[in-house]
Amino acid sequence: MPVIIELNNISKHFGTVVGVERVDLAVKDGEFLTLLGPSGCGKSTLLRMIGGFETPTTGTIRIAGTDVTHVPPQRRDVNMMFQDYALFPHMSVGQNIAYGLQMKGLKGAAAQEKVRGALALVGLEDKIDQQPHQLSGGQKQRVALARAIVREPKVLLLDEPLSALDAKLREQMQVELKHMHDQLGITFVMVTHDQTEALVMSDRVAVMEEGRIAQDGTPEELYEKPRSPYVANFIGTTNFLPAKFVSQSGTEAVVEVAGQRVSVVDAAVHLNGSPLQIGIRPEKARVLNSGEDKPANVLEAEVQETIYLGLGLRTVTRLADGSEMLIDSMLPQGLRHSPHPGPGERIQIGVEPHNVLLFEAES
DSSP states (O other), X not given: OXXXXXXXXXXXXXXXEEXXXXXXXXEETTOEEEEEOOTTSSHHHHHHHHHTSSOOSEEEEEETTEEOTTOOGGGXXXXXXXXXXXXXXXXXXXXXXXXXXXXXXXXXXXHHHHHHHHHHHTTOGGGTTOOGGGSOHHHHHHHHHHHHHTTOOSEEEEESTTTTSOHHHHHHHHHHHHHHHHHHOOXXXXXXXXXXXXXXXXXXXEEEEXXXXXXXXXXXXXXXXXXXXXXXXXXXXXXXXXXXXXXXXXXXXXXXXXXXXXXXXXXXXXXXXXXEEEEEOGGGEEEOOTTSOOOSEEEEEEXXXXXXXXXXEEEEEEETTSOXXXXXXXXXXXXXXXXXXXXXXXXXXXXXXXXXXXXXXXX
């Protein structure tokens, strides 16, 4: 697929405050890209620069090959859906959607046809004459989306589009928005701090940290192969345990964790004597039953508590060095409880070498 958005050396400084620093990013035509990160990491500032609402301090922005770095928003082939939806309260649903078309000089029957088409896409044809205050939160979100897509932009920018919805509706709209993207075929660039939204909806995710892109890739790549503790901690839950270097052969390594040796298959870091830590996802570890074959890595631990999570159990354990380790296990279907070790019991935890992440320890 051709590239639709190119960011080269993009920075944005607000006086002495750095919002975005030296970002290079290419977005493919038709891709669903999410900028993910905590508040203040620069993701919304970067989105606003793509939309033309902020001017970069350094760098260039190209959309469909054209330099738009200093082009105002209305002259870019993009549209933006704001966090608060920004619907005009004195206009009907149909008038809200038609407003952008009128700004482009399209009126009358041709405009009405596009308005009805956009409303049909979001399933609100029967709401065309209603006022925004008569709509639910989910319906307002759909109207805002219809208004954003009715002009058929090359790029649709979404700033925390689901943040105002309750949890159940939010989950429903995640799937619907992804289906809508697939149906429209236009490029979506979304900002969110919600990792679940990013994983469910995106073709690619760029995790931002202090104004820079810490890592970008498919949701699976970021989850399975995070390059830093920051990314591993932001995408999902990870147990971080201090480790000491024992040996290395190519990308395979052995480290010591809580007095026990742990094998690592893909040791991406260069083990040069710096302090280390391993990362293990709670669902990648398991409590070993007596008599079962043991994997290459076994850690001794003591159970602290067991937490019921609905679909499964979380076992909180403590290793010999005092480090806490979580283990998530699925419950057998139809059972609320299953036999599991209680507080104070000694257990063995099994982890396959390919499920161990190895990082330099954070200072």
